[in-house]
Amino acid sequence: MTGRRPRRPLPEGGGRAARILRRTGWTALVLALVLSLTGIWVSRRSFPMVDGRVSVAGLDQEVEVLRDENGVPHIYADTEHDLFFTQGYVHAQDRFWQMDFWRHIGQGRLSEMFGESQVETDVFLRTLGFTELAEREFAAAPARDQAALRSYADGVNAYLAERSGSALSLEYAVLTLQTSGYSPEPWEPIDTLTWARMMAWELRSNMEQEIWRAIWAGEVGVERAEQLFPDFPDDKLTILGGTAGETAAQAPSSALMQAIRPALDELVSKDDVLQDLIGPLGPGIGSNNWVVSGAHTATGLPLLADDPHLPIQMPSIWYENGLHCSSCGLDLIGFSFAGVPGVIVGHNDRIAWGVTNFGADHMDLFVEKVNPDDDGQYEVNGQWQVFDTRTETIVVAGADPVEIEIKETRHGPVLTGIYGGVDDLDPEPLTGEVPERFVISVQWTALQPSTLVQAIFGINRASNWDEFRAAAELWDIASQNIVYADVDGNIGYQAPGRIPVRASGTGGTYPAPGWTTDHDWVGWVDFEDLPTAFNPESGIIASANQAPWPLDTDPYLGVDFAYGYRGTRAYEMLWEADRPITAETFAAMHVDSYDRWAEEFLPTLLAIEGDDTVRAAQDLLAEWAIGEDRFQAHSDSAPAALFYIVWQQTMAQVFEDELPERARPLGDDHWFLVVRDLLDDPADPWWDDVATEGIEDRDALLARVLIDAWAIAEERMGDDPADWRWGDLHRATFENQTLGQSGIGPVEAIFNRGGFEPGGTGSVLNATRWRDPDTFDVSWVPSMRMIVDLADFSVSQSVHTTGQSGHAYHPHYIDQASLWEVGEYHPMRWTRAQVEADLQGRLVLVPEE
Secondary structure, three states: OOOOOOOOOOOOOOOOOOOOOOOOHHHHHHHHHHHHHHHHHHHHHOOOOOOEEEEEOOOOOOEEEEEEOOOOEEEEOOOHHHHHHHHHHHHHHHHHHHHHHHHHHHOOOHHHHHHHHHHHHHHHHHHHOHHHHHHHHHHHOOHHHHHHHHHHHHHHHHHHOOOOHHHOOHHHHHHHHHOOOOOOOOOOHHHHHHHHHHHHHHOOOOHHHHHHHHHHHHHHOHHHHHHOOOOOOOOOOOOOOOOOOOOOOOOOOHHHHHHOHHHHHHHHHHHHHHHHHHOOOOOOOEEEEEEEOHHHEOOOOOEEEEEEEEEOOEOOOOEEEEEEEHHHOEEEEEEEOOOOOOOOEEEEOOEEEEEEEOOOOOEEEEEEEEEOOEEEEEEEOOEEEEOEEEEEEEOOOOOOOEEEEEEEOOOOEEOOOOEEOOOOOOOOOOOOOOOOEEEEEEEEHHHOOOOHHHHHHHHHHOOOHHHHHHHHOOOOOOOEEEEEEEOOOOEEEEOOOOOEEEOOOOOOOOOEEOOOOOOOEEEEOOHHHOOEEEOOOOOEEEEOOEOOOOOOOOOOOOOOOEOOHHHHHHHHHHHHOOOOEOHHHHHHHHOOOEOHHHHHHHHHHHHOOOOHHHHHHHHHHHHOOOOOOOOEOOOOOHHHHHHHHHHHHHHHHHHOOOOOHHHOOOOOHHHHHHHHHHHOOOOOHHHOOOOOOOOOOHHHHHHHHHHHHHHHHHHHHOOOHHHOOHHHHOOEEEOEOOHHHOOOHHHHHHHOEEEEOOOOEOOOOOEOEEOOOOOOOEEEEEOEEEEEEOOOHHHOEEEEOOOOOOOOOOOOOOOOHHHHHHOOOEEOOOOHHHHHHOEEEEEEEEEOO
C-alpha cells in the first residue's frame, strides 16, 4: 500500500438538521428570551384538570376518568359513545399538539402552521393523497365504526371548546411568536384516518431498499450490488421455524439504474425531509414479540410480550389507557395512538395481542415513459395515455397560497419531476431500452381505501381466535406480525396484509419499467395463504421482523426481512430458559443485549496481524468474549464501545470509497451478512480501497480499521481504555418533533430530554439502533414494552419511553424514561381496585344540561 485515504473521524455530536421554524437573529433572540423567562409558567397553564367534575356537552351519561400514579387514565363509561368520546377528550388533554401536528403531516398542511419552510414537504405529502383516501374510507366504514370515530372526534372537540392557544399546549405559544394567527380547527374523523395512514407510511416496507439497490446497481453494477443484499442466512430462524432458503429476484441492468439516478436522488431528498419530521425510517423500524403456551408457565396459561421499535421522539408515540364499558362489551387496556380511538396493542378481558412490523413487499417504484412531445402523456404497451391530474392549493402562514398540480399514472402518484437525455443504452434483460424522458411513480397498497381502523376495533372486541382472525383479515395496510393469546390457553400468530401478486412472478426489488404490463400487480395474496399458526406443538412463537417462512415458499411475500439475529436469539432464550417461564424471563429478554454478530466477527478481528495498537485493540475486544457479560452491549462496557467504532469504520472503509454518500451503509443486520460473506474471500474487490494507489486485501484493511478505531476511541473517551463506556457514545435524546429541532438552544431545552443510556444496539433484542453513520446517537428504540399474563391480567406490566403527558414540565412528561432506560416496568392496572389503590386523580365528566 503506497497511499491511504484519511480515516473519517466520528464527530462529537449528530442528529437531524431539520429546522421547522424560520430562523433569523431576531426570531431566535425573542424566542430564547421569552421562553427562558416564561416557559415553565406558560406550560403549567396547559396542564389538564384531572380531579373534580366538568360539565361537557355531548355525553349521554356521567363518565369517570381515574388516573393512576403513572398518569394512565382508566375510563369507566356506560355507553360506547361515551367511552370513545371520553378517550378523545383525554387524548386532547394530554397530547393535542402531537395530534394536531400529525394530522397536518398526514394532510400535507404543515405550511398552515409553520409557513413557507414547509411548502415542499406539503407538496410531497399532497402528492400521496391521504385526505381523499380518508374521506372514502370513512364513507365505506360500518355504521358502528363511523359512530365510534365521530364520538372520538366529538370528545376531542369538547376539550377544544374549553381551551385554546397556550392553554392547550406550550407549543402554541411558541408558534404564535413565529406565525401569528394559527388556531387549531375542530377534529374530524378523517383526521384520525390520515393519522393512521401516516403510521402506515412509517411502516411502509422496502422502498428504501428498492432505491438503494437501484443506486448501487447504477454505481457498481448489478452483480456487485446483489452482493450487498445476500439471502437470508441458513443459521438463522424464521418466525414459523426452519431457515429461509433462497428466492428468485428481479434482475435489472446497470444501464437503466444509471439512467434513473437523478430521479432517485430527488426522491431521496424529499423523503429525507419527511423523515426529519416524523423520524427515521428504514431498517431500524422493527419490533420483537413472543408468546408461550401454558405448557411452559407455572399457571398453565400463556404469557405474551411485545416491544415495537420505532423512531425516538418526544412525547412517546404511544399513549396508555384503560377503556371499560361492561354494558357495551368493551373492557380493555393497552397502548393507543393519540388521535386514534381504541387500543392498538394490549388486552381485553379475553385475549391479548402484540405486533411487530411484517416487512412484506407491498410497495413498488415504476419508471414511467413520458411522451417526448407532450408532458401530459405517458406510455402503456406502445400507446400514449393521459396523466390523471388534480390541482390543490396549499395555504401558507404569512405568505400567499401556492397552487400545485399533482399527476398520477395507472400505478399511482408521480413522485418526481421529468428526467431524460440518456441515449443509446441497452438495459437488457429488463426492457432493451431506456426511456428518453421519464418520471418515477409509486404503487402502494396503502394508496387504496383501507380497513385498518375497522381491524383495530374488531380486535378490541374479539373474544377468541376465530373472531381475532376475522378482525385481522381487515388489517390490510401497515402489515404486522401479530402474536395472540387467550384466557382459554390458546396461542397463535397471524401476519395479515394486502400483499400484491405480480405478473412477473418476482418481487419489486428494483424500480421496474412502467410502460409495459410485465411487472403489473394482477391480484392479491389470499388471506388464507398468509403465514399463520395456532397452538404450535412447541408452544412457542417469536417474531422479530425476520422472514416468516422459507423465502421459496409460495406465495411470494418479499425478501427484505430482518436477517434473523434478533429472532433467533429470542427463540434460543425461550428454549433455554429455566422452567417455568415467568414474567421475569420475559423482562430479561427485553433488555438482552447479546450481540451474535460480534461473536461471529471477532475471530477474524483477533487473527489480524499488526502493530502494538492492533494488539491493544485485540486484547480489549478479547475481554468481551469471556464471562457472564460476554458480547453484551451494556452501557458500561469498554469492549462494546470499541467494537461498534470498529464496525462503523469497517462500513466506512470497505464501502464508502465506491458507494455514494447519500446511500452510505447504515450497518444494520443485512450488512452483517454482506461482511460475513466477504470474510471468506480475503481478496474480494470490496476490500480494496480504490482511493489509494495500492490494492488492499481483507487483513490489511481490517488492521487499518483497528488502528483508526482505537484512535477515535481515544479522541472521544480519553487515553485510558478503563474509562471507556459504550453509554458515553450511545445515548438517547427524546426530541420534540417540531420545536425540539428548532436550532434555538433555550427552546430545545424546554422540550427535549436527553442523557439516557439504554445500552443495546440494532441487532439485539434491546434494539437501540443509530441512523447517522458518523455517530452512535440513538435513532430507533423499543418504543414501549409490555408483558401480559393471561392467568391474571392484574400482574401484567408495561412501560413506554417518556411519559403520558405531552406538556413540558408536567410530572408525567418524562417520568417513565428512567424505568425504560434500565428495563423496568409499571403495573398495567386492570381491576378498578388496583386503580383506586394508586389513584392520582378522579375526573367526572357530566352531561351538560
